[in-house]
Amino acid sequence: MPTNAAARALDWAMDKSLVLGYTRLGPRLRRSWWPADPRPACLAGRHVLVTGASGGLGLAAAQQIAALGATVHLLGRKAERLESARTELLAAEPSARVEIAPCDLSDLDAVRGFCADFSARVPELHALVHNAGVLPPERRTTAQGHELTLATHVLGPHLMTALLADNLRGGRVVVVSSGGAYGQKLPVDDLEYTQGDYSGVTAYARTKRMQLVITEQWADRLRGRVSVHSMHPGWADTPGVTESLPGFNKVMGPLLRSPAEGADTVTWLVATDDPIGTGGFWHDRSRRPTHYAPIGVETASQRQRFWEFVVAATGEPLA
Numbered sequence: 001m002p003t004n005a006a007a008r009a010l011d012w013a014m015d016k017s018l019v020l021g022y023t024r025l026g027p028r029l030r031r032s033w034w035p036a037d038p039r040p041a042c043l044a045g046r047h048v049l050v051t052g053a054s055g056g057l058g059l060a061a062a063q064q065i066a067a068l069g070a071t072v073h074l075l076g077r078k079a080e081r082l083e084s085a086r087t088e089l090l091a092a093e094p095s096a097r098v099e100i101a102p103c104d105l106s107d108l109d110a111v112r113g114f115c116a117d118f119s120a121r122v123p124e125l126h127a128l129v130h131n132a133g134v135l136p137p138e139r140r141t142t143a144q145g146h147e148l149t150l151a152t153h154v155l156g157p158h159l160m161t162a163l164l165a166d167n168l169r170g171g172r173v174v175v176v177s178s179g180g181a182y183g184q185k186l187p188v189d190d191l192e193y194t195q196g197d198y199s200g201v202t203a204y205a206r207t208k209r210m211q212l213v214i215t216e217q218w219a220d221r222l223r224g225r226v227s228v229h230s231m232h233p234g235w236a237d238t239p240g241v242t243e244s245l246p247g248f249n250k251v252m253g254p255l256l257r258s259p260a261e262g263a264d265t266v267t268w269l270v271a272t273d274d275p276i277g278t279g280g281f282w283h284d285r286s287r288r289p290t291h292y293a294p295i296g297v298e299t300a301s302q303r304q305r306f307w308e309f310v311v312a313a314t315g316e317p318l319a
């Protein structure tokens with residue numbers, strides 16, 4: 001948070017107004033008081049795995065992280081898209097070290113296979129960025145029969161975090177959630193979204209709420225081993241927003257952040273030397289509340305039921 005009282009009040013008002021805080025105005029104003037940039041080359045010799053890095057925020061984050069010296073591993077479903085992303089990244093950062101990592105995160109068997117190979121090849125991983133995201137137009141299920149947003153945003157990331165936890169010792173996990181989480185409660189009675197009319201926007205926002213909860217649960221279980229944080233990027237102009245929310249993109253177009261502005265806090269969380277602890281939810285380099293009001297805050301027993309569901313679905317207790 002800014003130390004100056006006036007800046008603190010402005011920052012709070014921007015956050016609550018959404019339009020001021022979430023659009024490109026957010027970083028432009030907050031830049032004057034937010035914490036220092038990571039040191040140049042601070043990630044030299046480190047490895048960082050970014051999911052959903054074939055475009056949008058993931059590719060922007062990967063480029064920023066590579067510019068700080070890390071070898072970046074770009075994960076996405078399609079090898080051709082990842083090759084194009086690597087070419088684009090290298091055009092901007094010719095000395096970057098970039099590997100591609102094809103894997104469908106929503107397929108738990110594919111995640112197991114990928115992690116077995118990756119953990120042997122990259123024994124020390126500085127950071128894992130869970131950025132991959134989807135907003136499907138209708139209810140879809142995965143190879144294991146899970147609802148697609150649940151599998152992509154929660155189950156696949158949980159399995160990957162558990163399987164790479166030893167490689168991440170002393171490192172960081174960053175979860176790219178969404179301000180949409182503020183509008184949803186943890187849906188413990190219907191985590192697979194089988195009841196009522198399905199809405200992709202609701203499924204997306206519910207699973208973004210789940211990401212905030214599971215970030216805290218991972219942070220508790222990995223305390224002293226891996227630091228874990230979630231963040232939201234505001235509203236950024238990406239292929240995902242253009243395809244899934246064309247109306248929003250049309251209205252907000254000129255006000256949307258660039259992918260680099262949206263990705264800034266991801267890179268900062270991966271690279272900063274500041275004492276940021278673990279288990280935080282961040283936006284524009286400041287810690288934020290996970291709920292705007294005390295109503296709808298999940299209880300300990302709801303959180304426990306959610307955790308037990310995730311462990312049963314993935315077979316990984318993250319001991």
Ligand SMILES: NC(=O)c1ccc[n+]([C@@H]2O[C@H](COP(=O)([O-])OP(=O)(O)OC[C@H]3O[C@@H](n4cnc5c(N)ncnc54)[C@H](OP(=O)(O)O)[C@@H]3O)[C@@H](O)[C@H]2O)c1
Pocket residue numbers: 051052053054055056057058075076077078081103104105106107130131132133134152176177178179232233234235236237238239240241262
């Ligand atoms: N843009 C915004 O304004 C905004 C706002 C709030 C939160 N976010 C969050 O930011 C993240 C990135 O969003 P974006 O706007 O950059 O989205 P995007 O342009 O749609 O990019 C999504 C990325 O996720 C990958 N992906 C999707 N499903 C995958 C799967 N099953 N396995 C592996 N990779 C998968 C896609 O790659 P392939 O299709 O090639 O597999 C792509 O690289 C998402 O988590 C989103 O919820 C974005």
